[in-house]
Amino acid sequence: MLKLSLKSIFIFIYQLLFFLSVINATPNWEQVQTESIDLLQKYIQIDTSNPPGDVTKAIKWLAEICEKNNILYRTFTVDEDPRRMHLLAEIKGIKSDLKPLLLLNHVDVVPADVDAWQYNPFSGEIHDGIIYGRGALDMKSLGMMQLISLILLTREGWVPERTVKFLAVADEEILGEYGTQWMIKNHWDLLDPQWVWDEGGFGSLDSFPGLNVFAIAVAQKKSFWVDIEVKGLSGHGSRPYDGYPNEVLATALSKVVNWETPIEINTVVDEMFFRVGDNMKGIEGLVLKNINNSLINYFFSNALSKKSTTVNAMIRNTVSLTKIQSGYKTNIIPEKASASLDIRLLPETNHEYFLNDLHNIVDDKRVKFIPQRVPRNNFISDWNSDFFNTISSEIKNQQPGAVVTPFMTIGGTDSQFFQDRGVDCYGIVPILISESDIQTMHGIDERISIENFMLGLKISYKTIKNVCGVK
Incomplete structure (x- = not known):
């Protein structure tokens, strides 16, 4: 008969309680909001307009955040144009046979006419609970939601089954060869994901009267x-x-x-x-x-x-x-x-x-x-995958009554380069906005409300935790 000492029983109970505390940990969202909004403002304040597409300052800033929060990371510089840099961070999973979830976001933004804006597009100013700035929607907000989620999970001592990776790239706004395409060509062995979470869709308040519709891009024109x-x-x-x-x-x-x-x-x-x-x-x-x-x-x-x-x-x-x-x-x-x-x-x-x-x-x-x-991609991602179903559930948990649907984006994103490799990609900034808000992307007075940013952060945090966590 197996005999257990009091010490071994105590250690087992302690480990079990620690495991349960990590699984059930819930951030103090009020405290998280203060830190998160500050990070988003600072990110917007770094001018990464493309052209010229110099993202070195932003990538180094992201690296400092990873360093400070004990997140493993690497940076990459494109020799042909050193202004193009990329950052790859990760939380390693315990099951090496599971391909990672890749959180994809771009650092560069389109230029902004300062004189045409109500507030300086590179100030990140807050007025009436709304953050203004180039990249507030496209797509520094999603980048911060993804990275802050990893910070929160790291602080909890979270150890996932599936590795989760965070990839911040240059050159998306011109679909340039030194952005995602360069990373795929030169470092596919470090990526090779099961799923990619990118931009593409939003939650819409007014596309269909009476419904809040969250559209997750699974294809693009x-x-x-x-x-x-x-x-x-x-x-x-x-x-x-x-x-x-x-x-x-x-x-x-x-x-x-x-x-x-x-x-x-x-x-x-x-x-x-x-x-x-x-x-x-x-x-x-x-x-x-x-x-x-x-x-x-x-x-x-x-x-x-x-x-x-x-x-x-x-x-x-x-x-x-x-x-x-x-x-x-x-x-x-x-x-x-x-x-x-x-x-x-x-x-x-x-x-x-x-x-x-x-x-x-x-x-x-x-x-x-x-x-x-000349186009190449004609891939449509699976909308019955574990990732799609999980993020759909988290959206509905945060927004009861919402309709979540696959969607075909009419623009182009970096997902197309992963879809060329047969990878299921899903594009959504999980916030709930109006058509007038969407019009500010690449336009004047681009903005996101604090309430919306926190909605997206909560959905991101829970989705990553449930997709990659111990089942």
């Missing part, structure tokens, strides 16, 4: 950038000739911008509409739940596309005319005219077929289409 070029003879502006470059280009562009591409509702958007419609009453709920029914689609899809520019972009391929270049003097007919198109394709659309459609729409051999960025 593909960026296909194409230049249009027409060449001809130059001449005097007083003697226009038939078919000079500007005339041909203008005619072609008119056809392109007036082209209404067909509506195509893919599996992700169909699932989103179903989940939202299932929580709505009346005809709108019925339509959304059954939008892929051929009869309902025929009668209602066009009206649905006019609901908002976001919805329209989610259900069709879009073409935006973003640049026109021609001429160098008013009285000279230039020999060349060109324009640039920002084309966003649905994941299942073949870019070569779409380019052929463009040729047919313009129907003019004098017009040349020159692809500049």
Whole structure:
């Protein structure tokens, strides 16, 4: 018979109580808020505008935070451009056979016109409970939610089953080769995640009246950038000739911008509409739940596309005319005219077929289409994974009655480079905001409320703990 000494029993009970205290530990959120908001303000105050994209000061500051809080980390400098740096931190799990959860965020932000803002975009000022600053939404807030979660878990003595890694990168705002792509190319062995948590979606207060909808990006439209070029003879502006470059280009562009591409509702958007419609009453709920029914689609899809520019972009391929270049003097007919198109394709659309459609729409051999960025990614992440289900539960715990749904983001994020490798990626800043707040991203007076930041932090903390913790 096994005999246990009082000492061994005491040690066992002590270890069990310690384990239970770690599992059930709950931060003092009032104290955490003071520290967290201070960190977010300081992060915003570091100008990481891209261009020029110098993030060295911010990465070194993040490294100091990791050092101070006993979090393992490494920094990486891109030799070709030392202004581009990255930081990889982690809490190691006890099961080495489990691939890590990767918390992905970018350090760089888009530039801001100081004179156009109500408050200095690099001040992090707080007014009426709202933090203003470039990066408040995109995406220094999520970066801080993720890192502060690791700080809190480290202080608790938390030891996860699954390793959790935090990756802060440069160059996302220009989808540059020295950002996430560089880390994947040069240090995949240090990453190789099971799941990636990135930006992409938000919780929306007003996209669907009466519902709080949290959209988690599992797919994204593909960026296909194409230049249009027409060449001809130059001449005097007083003697226009038939078919000079500007005339041909203008005619072609008119056809392109007036082209209404067909509506195509893919599996992700169909699932989103179903989940939202299932929580709505009346005809709108019925339509959304059954939008892929051929009869309902025929009668209602066009009206649905006019609901908002976001919805329209989610259900069709879009073409935006973003640049026109021609001429160098008013009285000279230039020999060349060109324009640039920002084309966003649905994941299942073949870019070569779409380019052929463009040729047919313009129907003019004098017009040349020159692809500049060719898309690769057509991956859709699994929305029945442990990560998706866990974060959905935590959102609903914090926001009872909320609808959580998979979502296809119409913009591009760094997730696409992990999805190229077959990794399930999920994009959401777990806060609840209005359409007017979202418009401040890349715009004027970008902001996040303290209440929203703390909501996102609580969801982040619990999600990481439950996804990676001992089951």
